[in-house]
Amino acid sequence: MQKRGQSWSIELIISLSVFVVIIIGLFVSFSTQPTNPVQELQAQSQQFISRFFATDTSNQQVYSFIENNNVNDQKLAQLQATDYSEIKKELGLSDDFCIILVDSNNNIIPIVAANGSTYYAIGSGNIQLGNGVTCNSTVS
Numbered sequence: 001m002q003k004r005g006q007s008w009s010i011e012l013i014i015s016l017s018v019f020v021v022i023i024i025g026l027f028v029s030f031s032t033q034p035t036n037p038v039q040e041l042q043a044q045s046q047q048f049i050s051r052f053f054a055t056d057t058s059n060q061q062v063y064s065f066i067e068n069n070n071v072n073d074q075k076l077a078q079l080q081a082t083d084y085s086e087i088k089k090e091l092g093l094s095d096d097f098c099i100i101l102v103d104s105n106n107n108i109i110p111i112v113a114a115n116g117s118t119y120y121a122i123g124s125g126n127i128q129l130g131n132g133v134t135c136n137s138t139v140s
Contacts, residue, residue, distance in 0.1 A: 044095075051091060052099070063087065071101065077114040080122050084136070098123035098135035110139045 053066045063082075065075035079087070079099075088097070100121040101109040108129075110118045123135040 048091065048093070048097065063091070073112070076111060076122075080111055080113045080119060081115070084124060096124035096126050098127040098129075100129070100135075 052064055063075075063079050065072050065079055067075075098121050101111060103109055108120055110120060111122060112118050118139040120129060120133055120137050120139060121135045125134045125136045127135040129135060129137075
């Protein structure tokens with residue numbers, strides 16, 4: 001009597017292993033959630049904003065101009081006088097930014113620079129605030 005059946009060769013085992021690895025790889029790549037760009041921007045902005053707050057004198061950030069919930073005008077003027085690309089590099093940012101101060105009625109509070117010029121905001125000239133006004137425009 002002759003035995004019927006399939007023998008397990010090394011080639012069959014290797015090909016099945018490769019097939020299983022490919023299937024697992026495809027499953028993992030399709031099952032991972034893509035990052036939500038809005039959530040990513042919100043996280044970056046929170047990290048960015050925290051760099052401008054000094055919670056106490058021992059926690060002075062390089063560009064901190066908000067101390068005890070008050071704006072330090074002198075430090076804000078120093079920040080405005082600093083080159084935009086230098087700020088961006090030191091903060092490790094890859095995207096443009098714009099710092100705008102607003103009051104409780106959402107009116108823009110102008111920023112007075114060390115040289116006496118008044119600006120709408122601090123940041124990239126590529127960012128439009130509206131009505132042809134850019135982030136680093138002077139108040140006329």
